[in-house]
Amino acid sequence: SVILGAMTLNLCQSSSALARSRYFSPTLRSFLADFGPALAVGLVSALSAMPAARLLADVPRLALPPVGAVSLGRPLLLPLLSLPVKFRLLAAFPAFFLAILFFLDQNITVRTVCSPDNKLKPRATYHLDLLVLGMLTAATSVCGLPWMCAATVESINHIRSMTDYATxxxxxxxxxxxxxxxxxxxxxxxxxxxxxxxxxxxxx
Missing domain, CATH: 1.20.5 (Single alpha-helices involved in coiled-coils or other helix-helix interfaces)
Known part of the structure; x- marks a missing residue:
């Protein structure tokens, strides 16, 4: 797994550095620089699944259930009402600060992406983003799944990958x-x- 991780890191760094190199055409360099990390993860994962790679080393893999279910065997919806009232009240305290964190993260990302330098006209999409974020957070909370929020670095990279530059x-x-x-x-x-x-x- 250490070798696979080093290969992934090397491919990600090499693909990101292609944007400043002289190899390939400008279109191909831009594509590899933007989507190179995702392609590197997919390529290394495919190489590790080959029979020859499995003969060299047995890489531990995540065991997925045959049907759509939680891997721990618990029900998808968490029985929140089965908790005592005092624990539910205690959970509301960190939930308040978590809501502030989600709002600030979403606000910073939207303000950065929708800056005048990007020349975007978002109109009412900011309020729609907050609505969708709240719905996703509520759905993932009752199911015990990871929360969703706007990631600043990934959002800026998405804007950069969708931008056309003209000399x-x-x-x-x-x-x-x-x-x-x-x-x-x-x-x-x-x-x-x-x-x-x-x-x-x-x-x-």
């Missing part, structure tokens, strides 16, 4: 025809406007 125009575009293209006229107008703002009256 700004540095030189005048020259078309193949003798008639000036629309891009050439736009560039020339912008240069004249910049010269007028500088007060020089001439292009630099």
């Amino acid at each position: 700004p125009l540095k030189s005048p575009p020259i078309g193949n025809s003798t008639r000036p293209s629309a891009a050439w006229r736009t560039w020339l107008k912008r240069e004249f406007d910049a010269a007028d703002r500088d007060g020089s009256g001439a292009l630099t």
